[in-house]
Amino acid sequence: xxxxxxxxxxxxxxxxxxxxxxxxxxxxxxxxxxxxxxxxxxxxxxxxxxxxxxxxxxxxxxxxxxxxxxxxxxxxxxxxxxxxxxxxxxxxxxxxxxxxxxxxxxxxxxxxxxxxxxxxxxxxxxxxxxxxxxxxxxxxxxxxxxxxxxxxxxxxxxxxxxxxxxxxxxxxxxxxxxxxxxxxxxxxxxxxxxxxxxxxxxxxxxxxxxxxxxxxxxxxxxxxxxxxxxxxxxxxxxxxxxxxxxxxxxxxxxxxxxxxxxxxxxxxxxxxxxxxxxxxxxxxxxxxxxxxxxxxxxxxxxxxxxxxxxxxxxxxxxxxxxxxxxxxxxxxxxxxxxxxxxxxxxxxx
Amino acid sequence: xxxxxxxxxxxxxxxxxxxxxxxxxxxxxxxxxxxxxxxxxxxxxxxxxxxxxxxxxxxxxxxxxxxxxxxxxxxxxxxxxxxxxxxxxxxxxxxxxxxxxxxxxxxxxxxxxxxxxxxxxxxxxxxxxxxxxxxxxxxxxxxxxxxxxxxxxxxxxxxxxxxxxxxxxxxxxxxxxxxxxxxxxxxxxxxxxxxxxxxxxxxxxxxxxxxxxxxxxxxxxxxxxxxxxxxxxxxxxxxxxxxxxxxxxxxxxxxxxxxxxxxxxxxxxxxxxxxxxxxxxxxxxxxxxxxxxxxxxxxxxxxxxxxxxxxxxxxxxxxxxxxxxxxxxxxxxxxxxxxxxxxxxxxxxxxxxxxxxxxxxxxxxxxxxxxxxxxxxxxxxxxxxxxxxxxxxxxxxxxxxxxxxxxxxxxxxxxxxxxxxxxxxxxxxxxxxxxxxxxxxxxxxxxxxxxxxxxxxxxxxxxxxxxxxxxxxxxxxxxxxxxxxxxxxxxxxxxxxxxxxxxxxxx
Numbered sequence: 001x002x003x004x005x006x007x008x009x010x011x012x013x014x015x016x017x018x019x020x021x022x023x024x025x026x027x028x029x030x031x032x033x034x035x036x037x038x039x040x041x042x043x044x045x046x047x048x049x050x051x052x053x054x055x056x057x058x059x060x061x062x063x064x065x066x067x068x069x070x071x072x073x074x075x076x077x078x079x080x081x082x083x084x085x086x087x088x089x090x091x092x093x094x095x096x097x098x099x100x101x102x103x104x105x106x107x108x109x110x111x112x113x114x115x116x117x118x119x120x121x122x123x124x125x126x127x128x129x130x131x132x133x134x135x136x137x138x139x140x141x142x143x144x145x146x147x148x149x150x151x152x153x154x155x156x157x158x159x160x161x162x163x164x165x166x167x168x169x170x171x172x173x174x175x176x177x178x179x180x181x182x183x184x185x186x187x188x189x190x191x192x193x194x195x196x197x198x199x200x201x202x203x204x205x206x207x208x209x210x211x212x213x214x215x216x217x218x219x220x221x222x223x224x225x226x227x228x229x230x231x232x233x234x235x236x237x238x239x240x241x242x243x244x245x246x247x248x249x250x251x252x253x254x255x256x257x258x259x260x261x262x263x264x265x266x267x268x269x270x271x272x273x274x275x276x277x278x279x280x281x282x283x284x285x286x287x288x289x290x291x292x293x294x295x296x297x298x299x300x301x302x303x304x305x306x307x308x309x310x311x312x313x314x315x316x317x318x319x320x321x322x323x324x325x326x327x328x329x330x331x332x333x334x335x336x337x338x339x340x341x342x343x344x345x346x347x348x349x
Numbered sequence: 350x351x352x353x354x355x356x357x358x359x360x361x362x363x364x365x366x367x368x369x370x371x372x373x374x375x376x377x378x379x380x381x382x383x384x385x386x387x388x389x390x391x392x393x394x395x396x397x398x399x400x401x402x403x404x405x406x407x408x409x410x411x412x413x414x415x416x417x418x419x420x421x422x423x424x425x426x427x428x429x430x431x432x433x434x435x436x437x438x439x440x441x442x443x444x445x446x447x448x449x450x451x452x453x454x455x456x457x458x459x460x461x462x463x464x465x466x467x468x469x470x471x472x473x474x475x476x477x478x479x480x481x482x483x484x485x486x487x488x489x490x491x492x493x494x495x496x497x498x499x500x501x502x503x504x505x506x507x508x509x510x511x512x513x514x515x516x517x518x519x520x521x522x523x524x525x526x527x528x529x530x531x532x533x534x535x536x537x538x539x540x541x542x543x544x545x546x547x548x549x550x551x552x553x554x555x556x557x558x559x560x561x562x563x564x565x566x567x568x569x570x571x572x573x574x575x576x577x578x579x580x581x582x583x584x585x586x587x588x589x590x591x592x593x594x595x596x597x598x599x600x601x602x603x604x605x606x607x608x609x610x611x612x613x614x615x616x617x618x619x620x621x622x623x624x625x626x627x628x629x630x631x632x633x634x635x636x637x638x639x640x641x642x643x644x645x646x647x648x649x650x651x652x653x654x655x656x657x658x659x660x661x662x663x664x665x666x667x668x669x670x671x672x673x674x675x676x677x678x679x680x681x682x683x684x685x686x687x688x689x690x691x692x693x694x695x696x697x698x699x700x701x702x703x704x705x706x707x708x709x710x711x712x713x714x715x716x717x718x719x720x721x722x723x724x725x726x727x728x729x730x731x732x733x734x735x736x737x738x739x740x741x742x743x744x745x746x747x748x749x750x751x752x753x754x755x756x757x758x759x760x761x762x763x764x765x766x767x768x769x770x771x772x773x774x775x776x777x778x779x780x781x782x783x784x785x786x787x788x789x790x791x792x793x794x795x796x797x798x799x800x801x802x803x804x805x806x807x808x809x810x811x812x813x814x815x816x817x818x819x820x821x822x823x824x825x826x827x828x829x830x831x832x833x834x835x836x837x838x839x840x841x842x843x844x845x846x847x848x849x850x851x852x853x854x855x856x
Contacts, residue, residue, distance in 0.1 A: 133653030144790030256677030
């Protein structure tokens with residue numbers, strides 16, 4: 001841990017530096033590959049939607065004698081002709097999923113299952129979602145997602161410089177696309193809990209981006225006048241300076257999420273907790289990646305096109321040719337290095 | 350910053366912390382005083398049934414879904430649910446205007462009966478029988494010339510093809526247009542009917558009672574009392590029917606489109622009472638009487654969502670949520686202490702204050718606005734642990750940055766805060782946007798998550814501004830922190846100002 005803190009200091013001063021922006025082509029191609037792969041799977045395979053979205057019924061029986069075969073027989077007894085999926089969950093649970101059933105069909109299935117496994121009818125957990133209700137939930141989920149993105153975009157455009165907002169939004173859309181792609185590819189079930197986990201993590205990833213951009217803004221203030229470094233270099237320093245913080249916040253966010261996933265998947269088997277934390281987990285990974293490797297490089301790319309920044313890059317490039325004036329290099333820093341030797345920055349109180 | 354000014358800041362810091370802690374104690378006192386010492390648990394944590402009903406507009410039916418008709422339906426359903434005497438049942442409309450759903454939640458195991466009961470439209474009609482037939486479908490259509498008065502050839506064809514032995518044809522629903530003749534199944538699937546327009550309606554019933562006939566074989570039955578209009582219409586209908594040939598001397602009692610019974614009328618009934626028989630169990634008869642007593646719903650409903658959670662699963666989910674919460678909190682504690690040393694204590698105590706405030710809000714809001722804690726809500730609170738801890742990290746890292754810039758620890762604590770504050774607020778605004786969007790767009794359980802997420806975001810802001818920051822300011826007074834003791838989290842080594850010995854060896 002002390003090593004990590006020490007690393008924080010070195011990253012802060014630019015002694016140790018990961019060149020996120022210089023390697024932008026690698027990140028872009030990697031992301032492009034993921035996006036193409038996502039698009040292909042989404043269109044060929046589609047998402048595995050939970051019954052909450054498409055309508056259907058689900059019955060869970062808790063019994064040590066629970067078996068798939070027994071459940072099949074019970075469903076046949078009840079005279080249900082719909083397509084049925086029967087899963088065994090853990091050692092003592094069996095789940096039956098069918099199309100949306102009417103009240104009397106529901107009662108028939110519950111009675112048949114209760115009789116078959118010798119349990120009380122009240123111990124059967126059931127959920128029934130009418131098809132039109134499923135459509136309603138789907139519509140609301142899409143509205144929520146679009147509404148969230150819109151409001152966040154407006155907020156970001158107000159809180160950040162225009163180009164920063166564009167870069168942050170591209171990163172968010174990138175996250176949405178890749179996460180949906182992962183769900184299509186692996187075939188994880190998408191439930192309302194998945195959608196909330198996903199929205200939460202979008203907020204989280206944006207916040208990560210905002211913190212990095214705050215630092216970029218600080219580092220690049222008055223950069224054109226001073227001619228110390230190019231925009232890309234200053235932005236890269238910002239990413240490196242915030243990387244320990246990003247790492248810490250992501251890890252700390254991951255610890256509780258991990259404990260939900262552990263309990264949700266390990267102890268409860270299935271349901272809200274598992275779906276929620278799985279989405280958080282996947283989203284956190286893509287979110288952290290995109291704020292470091294997509295958002296900031298895009299921002300640097302956009303800014304480097306400005307004539308002022310191109311002129312700056314030329315000036316800095318010229319100066320770098322003369323070995324004496326390599327002011328950006330700070331590899332020889334030592335303990336004695338006082339505040340005066342620090343890169344100059346806007347000193348606010 | 351002058352020494353005097355810093356001393357001032359520190360005493361103010363101590364005062365802020367004291368005020369915050371005293372308010373927490375005061376609110377705890379309030380919670381005990383008003384007796385809210387237990388959490389209100391959602392049905393997914395205590396077991397129970399919840400049903401979401403969506404209003405349905407049927408083809409050809411008159412009337413439309415209006416805000417008033419939904420309010421009326423809520424009132425009727427509430428009476429029906431209350432008549433069963435289950436404590437803590439709730440009936441509420443969700444959404445806006447005519448685009449609303451009705452959500453019924455009933456804790457415990459009685460839920461199943463309530464689901465069947467509440468969704469019934471309970472449209473009661475008395476219709477004279479025109480044609481009676483065996484339940485199965487026939488391909489033979491009757492010669493149009495021999496059809497009784499009031500039966501069109503279309504109706505006859507419809508009647509012939511209707512198969513009442515199939516359960517899906519006996520779902521019942523709306524009883525069709527009351528001024529037209531209809532085809533209808535018997536509830537038990539043993540007969541089918543063509544029925545004349547309704548002559549007496551359920552709204553003309555003033556009282557319904559379930560009774561048992563100990564001598565006669567009819568078992569449980571329901572008696573009805575009519576109002577003045579109902580009495581005269583029922584009298585007129587019965588006196589007219591007595592003289593007709595079978596099966597047209599029968600009057601069908603139709604509830605939600607199904608024929609409950611179609612007794613032969615032997616004499617005119619002018620007393621203003623009628624009976625519904627039909628092999629009822631006691632519960633069936635009581636439920637039917639209740640449904641009729643409180644009137645028909647002004648709308649037909651679809652079961653949008655039915656969720657039945659057994660108490661076992663509820664307890665299991667509650668336990669799971671608590672384990673996940675405690676585990677998550679412990680992991681973050683351990684990480685804070687290991688990584689931030691002395692500052693970790695600040696982080697742990699801030700999290701504890703935030704946890705206490707969250708639990709307290711759950712208790713008080715449960716009492717004041719009926720907030721119920723659901724599994725999704727618990728998950729929201731657990732996710733919030735990370736968000737809250739992040740605020741401290743942003744602040745601590747910022748202070749370390751200031752120290753790296755060469756500031757003294759005492760002033761780094763203050764200047765770092767000014768910059769971290771902005772980031773923390775931006776982050777919390779994004780969280781808040783997420784919570785608000787989720788709350789207004791989402792349905793059901795998702796709302797619980799959004800609510801706790803929003804609540805804990807506010808708590809996060811309160812804790813960071815009025816506890817964490819003042820605590821750090823106050824601790825900066827002690828030499829353990831301001832001289833950068835190796836365990837304080839502000840040491841030259843943790844900020845990376847000195848290379849650690851191992852790194853020197855590596856170099």
